[in-house]
Amino acid sequence: MTGLNQKTDLLSSDSDDARAQKGSFARRLSRATQKGAIFILLTVLIVGFAIAQPAFINVLNLMSILQAVSVVAILGAGVTITLAVGGFDLSIGAVAASSVMMASYSMIVWGFGVYATLPIVLAFGATVGIANALLIVKLRVPDLLATLAMMFLLTGLQLIPTAGRSISSGLILPNGMTSTGTYDPHFLLIGRYSLYGIVPIPVIIMIIAAIVLFVFTENTRVGRLLFATGGNELATRLAGASTARLKTIAYIISGTLASLGGIIIAARVGRGDVSSGGSLLMDSVAAALIGFAVLGLRRPNVFGTVVGAIFVGVLLNGLTMLNIPYYTQDFVKGAVLVGALALTYGLGRSAY
Amino acid sequence: MPLLEIDKLSRSFGSTRALIDVDLQIHEGEIVTLMGANGAGKSTLVKILSGVFPADEGAIRFRGVAFAPQSPAEAVHAGIATVHQSLDSVGAPGLTVADILLLNQYANRSHPFFLSRSGVRRRAHAILDAVGFDLPLNRDFAELSTADRQLVAIARALSNNASLLILDEPTSSLSGREAKRLYDILLRIKAKGLSILYISHRLADLEALADRAVVMRSGGIAGIFERPIAFNSAIETMIGRKLSAARVDEREARGAPILTMLNAQLLSETEPFDLLVHKGEVVAITGVLGAGKSRLLSTIFGLHPLARGQMLLNGERYAPTSPGSALASGVAMAGEDRHRSSLIPTDWPGSTLAHTISLPHLAKWYPSGFLLGKREQREAESAIIRLGIKASGPFAPIYTLSGGNQQKAVLARWEAEQGKLLLLDEPFQGVDIGARNDIIRAIRSRTDRAILIATSDPEEAFEVADRVLFIERHSLKSSLDADYSTLEKLTS
Structure with a gap:
């Protein structure tokens, strides 16, 4: 972008006035480029993949990309909200994974249907959020440490009820009984049904969650106070707001969103796998951080997080279609993240 | 040489x-x-x-x-x-x-x-x-x-x-x-x-x-x-003025008492003191760093409990438990070091001039919870005119303003709504002389509330206040009308 500036400067050797005009035009252009960098790259990627592999641009493939990123986008939105209050929720991956186990246990062992299972699992996520908030707000454990500890605790806890076994129909419990329940077919629809045969339910959930959370964070009083807490906690408290309550709200939202992600995974997989959700934490943190670069905002924002998740999804899907081996995926994600952060912090400053 | x-x-x-x-x-x-x-x-x-x-x-x-x-x-x-x-x-x-x-x-x-x-x-x-x-x-x-x-x-x-x-x-x-x-x-x-x-x-x-x-x-x-x-x-x-000269903006007699502190002890082992602040009065508290100025103000603002004694606000018992409850009773505070105590960092929502002013008033100005309408913008525009804030507009990022203009914005925040008592901790920190005079004028032009200022600079205290109090070891030592001749005696 600086290169672009120099070029325009070299061209404009006429009057000072014209140079100033062109200079500001170049600055505006470079600013706009920086704001839209992710979108430009995304367009380039989509066009490039579509040319190289026409099947890429198929509606069903695009929907499968969105479906693949839906859980990461939802969890990323939770990370975004904890980043907004100046915290960090490392437990979301573990909450999502244990929600998968929770949902399976609820249906297979307890024999509940979809309408009992959903509130149980969401309440579980909210409870973890409250526990995180208690550690952070009341006991003043630093955010990273509290949620890291909670992550360990949940990763271990989810193994205990089944003595380390995955949960599927006919599970033999530690006490020797065989469980009789099965996955509620209505529950499975959450992960497997597509509206009009095109739009998968997880994509719809992602879109609704994204819109609600976007409006909540950017256009409401509480949203403003959440960001104010992360920006300057003391100032927010001195302005009369209860930062303890705001942080608690943020962690409850984050925990609930993580369990919502877990529900989608469970409904898609149809069993409670002890190893599910391995890379969820890293992927959703990455999406939230890539989101800093979207629109050049340099701060956590829900819209950016969703775009960041979709960006990574498009890239991975396209590369897979081009037969790039799967083991390069983490490298690609890492490279995108490094690039986005460099764009946010490095190039961002020079634009002023 | x-x-x-x-x-x-x-x-x-x-x-x-x-x-x-x-x-x-x-x-x-x-x-x-x-x-x-x-x-x-x-x-x-x-x-x-x-x-x-x-x-x-x-x-x-x-x-x-x-x-x-x-x-x-x-x-x-x-x-x-x-x-x-x-x-x-x-x-x-x-x-x-x-x-x-x-x-x-x-x-x-x-x-x-x-x-x-x-x-x-x-x-x-x-x-x-x-x-x-x-x-x-x-x-x-x-x-x-x-x-x-x-x-x-x-x-x-x-x-x-x-x-x-x-x-x-x-x-x-x-x-x-x-x-x-x-x-x-x-x-x-x-x-x-x-x-x-x-x-x-x-x-x-x-x-x-x-x-x-x-x-x-x-x-x-x-x-x-x-x-x-x-x-x-x-x-x-x-x-820049004669010590003996009366202040040009001398005010009429004080109104009713707003804040009364009786037998108050800031810390359990410090001396008790009394404090009375009247409506329409500007009182300054001065003393060395660590003498307890900020502690006194933040105690009145509900950040710390009073060790002993009691406070009355408008004659009624006043025992705030948090800044929120102090604000609800009509007591507001602009803390020292505005960067730490009042402003939201650049790039974050809330970091513009208008949002700086509106932060404590969001619940009142936007009762629906949704930030719709132009209330913030209107309030900021009126503050720009009233206090002479130099900014490119109501949504100018607060950190692009000079120190004096930032401080004016912080003052505008607490002037935007009615209140009984305004506490200002070191309001002239990092403020240039022109803005300082504007701020002093703004502080002294309001008579509808009481103002209590903490400053470590005795000259500043005398310049802004009707009455100057000295604080030492977390206890008020004397209560004088603004008169410079006693300063030497008290600070040496």
């Missing part, structure tokens, strides 16, 4: 002229005190001399050669050592006094790579011996008193073969006895032929040390007073 010769030095920040054609000379073995209210240009001058930033115009000659330091290191190398007011940058907890003294040597690689206990001790001892201080070398820096930390800073500053020592308000956080010890040390250093530029406006400092007092006002030199110093005329020059 003078040691330091400053010729027509000027420096501007944007449209603010912080330093205008300043001429100053300092001779060898001389202590020159630099006086001036906040924003008079003292710190700008110091920062140019210590290489923090360059001057726009003018020349400096040091030891007879042209001197224009490009960095603090260059100034130190040339022989100008500066001890800044904030001692946070001197050392860190976990380092011993000896480490701190040798930090420069570690950094410029003149100390051997491997540190031996005896070598460190020897070199640190040499530094202390050179200035004749006695400090515990093995103590953790964090355990030292403020006064001792200051001595560490001075010793280290002098260890680089300095010939000019600049001290920025060194006594502002010292007790009377500690200040006297510092005077003795400085006079001893002076006897060795060192020159000292001493920034302060405490009369006791001037009396004990100054060979010459230089008074700055509005970016220029307003007067130079040789020993014996005529203190009253020096202070009159500094504040």
Whole structure:
């Protein structure tokens, strides 16, 4: 972008006035480029993949990309909200994974249907959020440490009820009984049904969650106070707001969103796998951080997080279609993240 | 030939002229005190001399050669050592006094790579011996008193073969006895032929040390007073009006009592005191750093409980448990250091001028919870006009405004809604003189509430308030009407 500036400067050797005009035009252009960098790259990627592999641009493939990123986008939105209050929720991956186990246990062992299972699992996520908030707000454990500890605790806890076994129909419990329940077919629809045969339910959930959370964070009083807490906690408290309550709200939202992600995974997989959700934490943190670069905002924002998740999804899907081996995926994600952060912090400053 | 010769030095920040054609000379073995209210240009001058930033115009000659330091290191190398007011940058907890003294040597690689206990001790001892201080070398820096930390800073500053020592308000956080010890040390250093530029406006400092007092006002030199110093005329020059003259904005009799504190003890072991603040009255509380000014204000604002005693607001029992409950009762506070206590960092939502003003009032202005409508914008526009805030518009990022305009925005925040009592902690910190006068005028033009101001600067207190109270060891000592003649007695 600086290169672009120099070029325009070299061209404009006429009057000072014209140079100033062109200079500001170049600055505006470079600013706009920086704001839209992710979108430009995304367009380039989509066009490039579509040319190289026409099947890429198929509606069903695009929907499968969105479906693949839906859980990461939802969890990323939770990370975004904890980043907004100046915290960090490392437990979301573990909450999502244990929600998968929770949902399976609820249906297979307890024999509940979809309408009992959903509130149980969401309440579980909210409870973890409250526990995180208690550690952070009341006991003043630093955010990273509290949620890291909670992550360990949940990763271990989810193994205990089944003595380390995955949960599927006919599970033999530690006490020797065989469980009789099965996955509620209505529950499975959450992960497997597509509206009009095109739009998968997880994509719809992602879109609704994204819109609600976007409006909540950017256009409401509480949203403003959440960001104010992360920006300057003391100032927010001195302005009369209860930062303890705001942080608690943020962690409850984050925990609930993580369990919502877990529900989608469970409904898609149809069993409670002890190893599910391995890379969820890293992927959703990455999406939230890539989101800093979207629109050049340099701060956590829900819209950016969703775009960041979709960006990574498009890239991975396209590369897979081009037969790039799967083991390069983490490298690609890492490279995108490094690039986005460099764009946010490095190039961002020079634009002023 | 003078040691330091400053010729027509000027420096501007944007449209603010912080330093205008300043001429100053300092001779060898001389202590020159630099006086001036906040924003008079003292710190700008110091920062140019210590290489923090360059001057726009003018020349400096040091030891007879042209001197224009490009960095603090260059100034130190040339022989100008500066001890800044904030001692946070001197050392860190976990380092011993000896480490701190040798930090420069570690950094410029003149100390051997491997540190031996005896070598460190020897070199640190040499530094202390050179200035004749006695400090515990093995103590953790964090355990030292403020006064001792200051001595560490001075010793280290002098260890680089300095010939000019600049001290920025060194006594502002010292007790009377500690200040006297510092005077003795400085006079001893002076006897060795060192020159000292001493920034302060405490009369006791001037009396004990100054060979010459230089008074700055509005970016220029307003007067130079040789020993014996005529203190009253020096202070009159500094504040720009006769001490005996009544204030031009003298007010009518006070209204009903707003805040009453009875037998109040801020901490359980401090002396009890009473405080009465009336409607339409501006009361200032002044005292040294750590005397309890901020503690008093934050106690009234509900951040700390009162150890003993009680508070009444409008005659009713008042015991706030949080800033939220204080605000609900009509008590608001703008804390000291606005960057820490009031402003949201750049790029975050809430970091514009309008959002700075609206932060505490969101619930009232947007009862639906959704931020719809232009209430914020309207309030900001009216504040821009009322307080003369210089900004590109209501949604200008707050950090693009000058310090004075930021402070006006903070004041506008608490003026936007009705209230009974407004607490202002150090409202003139980092505010230039023009904005300061605007703020004083704004504070004094309101009679619908009581205002309580905490400031460590007695001149400032007298300038803004109807009544000035002194605080010492977390207890109010006296209650006087704004009258300068008692100041000397009370601060010495």
